[in-house]
Amino acid sequence: GERVLSLLQLAGCGTVAEHLAIDTGLARVLAVEPTGNILSLIQAAEVAEAGFFFVARDGKVTFLDRHSRFQDTRIGDVQAVFTDSQYMDLAVDHELTQVWNDVAFTRPDGNEQRVVDDLSVHDYGYISYRKDLPVVSDGETQARAEFWVDRYGMPQDRPAPIVVNPRKNMPALFPKLVGRELLDRIQVQRTPLGVAPTVTHTGLVESIEHRITNESWLTTLAISPIDVSEGDDFLILNDSTFGLLDVNTLAY
Numbered sequence: 001g002e003r004v005l006s007l008l009q010l011a012g013c014g015t016v017a018e019h020l021a022i023d024t025g026l027a028r029v030l031a032v033e034p035t036g037n038i039l040s041l042i043q044a045a046e047v048a049e050a051g052f053f054f055v056a057r058d059g060k061v062t063f064l065d066r067h068s069r070f071q072d073t074r075i076g077d078v079q080a081v082f083t084d085s086q087y088m089d090l091a092v093d094h095e096l097t098q099v100w101n102d103v104a105f106t107r108p109d110g111n112e113q114r115v116v117d118d119l120s121v122h123d124y125g126y127i128s129y130r131k132d133l134p135v136v137s138d139g140e141t142q143a144r145a146e147f148w149v150d151r152y153g154m155p156q157d158r159p160a161p162i163v164v165n166p167r168k169n170m171p172a173l174f175p176k177l178v179g180r181e182l183l184d185r186i187q188v189q190r191t192p193l194g195v196a197p198t199v200t201h202t203g204l205v206e207s208i209e210h211r212i213t214n215e216s217w218l219t220t221l222a223i224s225p226i227d228v229s230e231g232d233d234f235l236i237l238n239d240s241t242f243g244l245l246d247v248n249t250l251a252y
Contacts, residue, residue, distance in 0.1 A: 001025040003045045004053065004063045011038045013061060021056065023065040025049050030108055030134040048133050050144065057181045064183070069226075072183075075204060079184040080176040082162060084198075086169070090190050091160040092201070099155050100129035103148045105141035107133050113142040117153035124155075159188055159201045161222035177219050180208055186223060202226050 001024040013019065027049045034041055042063075046053040050066040070076050101120035106112045120127075129148065133141055166173040180186075184205045191198045203223030211218045236242040 001063060001065070003029045004042050007034060007038050007042050007045070008061060010034060019060060021060045021062040023051070023063055023068065025051065025063070025065045026067065027133075027140055028136045030136055032134070044134055047131075048135050050147070052183060054182055068183075069204075074181070075183050075185055077185060078187055078202070080180065081187045081189065082164065082176065083189045084191050084194075086173060086176075087162040087164045087188070090162055090188060090201075092190075093158040093160060094155050096124060096127060096155060098152060098158060099124065100127050100148065100152045101154075102126045102128040103145045103152075104128075104130050105133055105144045105148075106131075107135050107138065107141050110138045110141060113138055113145045115142075115145040115149045117149045120153045156225050157199075157201065158225060159190075159203070159223060161207070161220050162188055164219045164221065165217065166219060167217055180205060180219075180221065182206065182208065185226065186221070188223070 001022045004025075005020070005022050008020065008022075025045075029045050029048050042053055046063070052062070052064040052068065054062055056062045064072065068075055099120070101117040101124065102114070103116075104112050104114035129152075133144065135141060164173060164177060166177050182205055185202065186205060188201045188203075189198050190201065201223070203225045205221055206224050207220075207222040209220040211220075
């Protein structure tokens with residue numbers, strides 16, 4: 001967060017709280033003299049943190065740390081549910097384009113930290129991912145490699161963007177669309193051929209597009225699958241319910 005804030009100051013954004021929403025961050029980023037494009041440098045810090053950088057709906061330049069995925073209520077709780085009849089179509093990708101089972105991260109002056117998902121390699125062969133991170137410890141790159149393999153080691157159902165026509169049912173659809181923001185957690189329900197059971201895809205909104213003319217209004221929402229299964233509870237030290245080793249989920 002400190003790195004992002006300093007770069008924003010170099011860009012002339014200042015430190016006015018009403019214009020910024022910058023988390024402290026969890027990753028320690030290597031201190032180097034900034035050169036080149038400011039946005040690219042901020043995005044490098046975003047990647048190092050595994051967080052989010054964007055301009056929010058209220059106009060604030062926003063940087064969220066990686067724990068915002070389960071600590072931020074808007075991201076952690078479902079904000080809207082779209083049923084089959086409320087969007088035009090849904091395609092689901094189950095390909096290997098977002099699968100990596102041989103992952104290695106490195107840092108300046110550090111050792112490569114590599115993690116392999118043997119089960120995934122057995123099923124799909126080696127699918128490698130390599131990335132340099134501007135962080136200060138091998139522990140950070142090791143943790144990132146473990147996180148990456150856990151998240152991307154096996155194929156997941158990835159729903160394509162949905163297109164919604166709010167004029168089809170304004171009372172039901174207008175409230176679901178007018179308030180949507182980036183990183184809202186939403187659910188898209190799909191009942192193939194109209195026959196139960198219904199499949200529910202849960203994800204975070206990663207893009208919002210409104211196309212409005214005199215004759216029509218179409219909204220396209222793209223989502224990325226959430227990182228953990230619903231119902232997983234993260235470990236909280238000294239908590240009688242959420243402090244159970246081998247039961248609660250360790251966060252990265």
